[in-house]
Amino acid sequence: MKVSMINLGKKYEGRENFTIRDINLEIEDRAFCVILGPSGCGKSTLLRMVAGLNSITEGELYFGDRLVNKVEPKDRDIAMVFQSYALYPHMTVYDNIAFSLKMRKERKQVIHHRVLEAAKVLQLEEYLYSKPSDISGGQRQRVALGRAMVRKPQVFLMDEPLSNLDAKLREQMRIELVRLHKRLETTSIYVTHDQAEAMTMADRIVLLDQGNIQQNGTPSDLYNRPANLFVAKFIGSPTINVFRGTIQTGQFVSDSGQVRIRLNDRDQEATRNHDGKAVYVGIRSERFLPETSLRDGEDAITATIDVIENLGKEQSLVVKLPDNTELVMTMPGHLHFGVDEAHAFGIDPHALHLFDGETEVRLN
Ligand SMILES: Nc1ncnc2c1ncn2[C@@H]1O[C@H](COP(=O)(O)OP(=O)(O)O)[C@@H](O)[C@H]1O
Ligand SMILES: [Mg+2]
Missing domain, CATH: 3.40.50.300 (P-loop containing nucleotide triphosphate hydrolases)
Incomplete structure (x- = not known):
């Protein structure tokens, strides 16, 4: 019925x-x-x-x-x-x-x-x-x-x-x-x-x-x-990582300036009217890439590992950026990470969820 x-x-x-x-x-x-x-x-x-x-x-x-x-x-x-x-x-x-x-x-x-x-x-x-x-x-x-x-x-x-x-x-x-x-x-x-x-x-x-x-x-x-x-x-566990920042000519720049992410063509198009305006970027934990998978010229962020929760097939890393922002990343279980180590991580360019900084409605 x-x-x-x-x-x-x-x-x-x-x-x-x-x-x-x-x-x-x-x-x-x-x-x-x-x-x-x-x-x-x-x-x-x-x-x-x-x-x-x-x-x-x-x-x-x-x-x-x-x-x-x-x-x-x-x-x-x-x-x-x-x-x-x-x-x-x-x-x-x-x-x-x-x-x-x-x-x-x-x-x-x-x-x-x-x-x-x-x-x-x-x-x-x-x-x-x-x-x-x-x-x-x-x-x-x-x-x-x-x-x-x-x-x-x-x-x-x-x-x-x-x-x-x-x-x-x-x-x-x-x-x-x-x-x-x-x-x-x-x-x-x-x-x-x-x-x-x-x-x-x-x-x-x-x-x-x-x-x-x-x-x-x-x-x-x-x-x-x-x-x-x-x-x-x-939706999702761990909770999605969220940054607040602005769009600056095809890039997302976090409020602290510590995180810069180049937007792919589709996301640039979606934020065309948002240049200089506030947005949120969401990135799910599994969409960060380990250093070893980074390709030449790809953006990376450097983070210090704070806590490691190893579940066998995968591990959750709680990491800190230089501005003390906390992120959670999910990495394959077989990779080696140590607490207090600094590592570079990439961000899958197709993984960004972009939201208007005021209305919080999805943009892309
Ligand atoms: N019989 C009732 N009289 C007055 N307010 C109620 C009554 N039942 C629920 N509410 C109120 O309605 C809101 C939603 O409750 P409810 O539907 O039970 O939420 P949920 O099931 O999502 O937890 C709450 O603020 C609750 O206090
Ligand atoms: Mg109920």
Whole structure:
């Protein structure tokens, strides 16, 4: 089921300002859409509007062609999984999963079939007759998913469903959820504040900040062509390196004068109207080049190594420029670097993200 939001806005009673506003979004049928953003930006508010748990202050919400602004949650044909998934402690896994179907007075046979089907997909078959207290956190979360799944909703809503799990389990569950979605093909809206989770799971990411959509695109769009400085900084780990400076005849010159980067033709064209004006340059950590890969005449910056974090296949170097600016660079793991050593590093000329110094909007 396609979900469309037109100028959707929410102002909570007693609040002076809108919590979210002007949300325009189309979520394609069968998509896995992740709503991402920092804590407090309005993700849950938006999801709860889709669920019908929050009233809509302005705008329109459609499921397919049906306007659902005023439709009761129970009539929306949605299922929602929350961060804290309260299972009924006295009931077995089976009964927990079956609960909503029993409430709907489905036939026993139908219930049994659906519960077994969900248990199989979620690998809970062995635990159907256990109580929640006898199974692990990950299994409990799967029960919560099963409970939502058996209802065969048109739209599946998940609000940070993995954030109570430990790191390892969270990674496993991400993969399981993606698999589950491939199988069920239910339109899904998944809320998280974790950019890595969003990057690995989403067909599309909608990045929210302060109640506004900052960018709506594929994970690759957000990583490789962030629409503004906020997106650039929010997506990616380590965080993108940012310099502030000015454009001076085809060059970026940092405010301290320590960093000069020649712009390639495309970037020069993109900053044609910015000569002498303030800009930000963002460079992701993996786009610095080790000295050994520098070609003759290529620009280099010299930096002193402050901290080395070796992860085996790669290493993160925290380095300092002469003006004390800190940068993080990712280098192949096999290269040798020592703390306090000074090294020259190149910058891939096609790796620059240029943003307007005032509006912070992408220029190139
Ligand atoms: N029921 C409510 N009444 C008033 N303000 C609320 C209510 N629920 C959330 N808010 C406010 O709305 C803002 C967004 O909250 P929320 O949607 O929960 O953000 P997120 O899920 O992105 O962390 C916060 O400032 C929060 O305090
Ligand atoms: Mg929330």
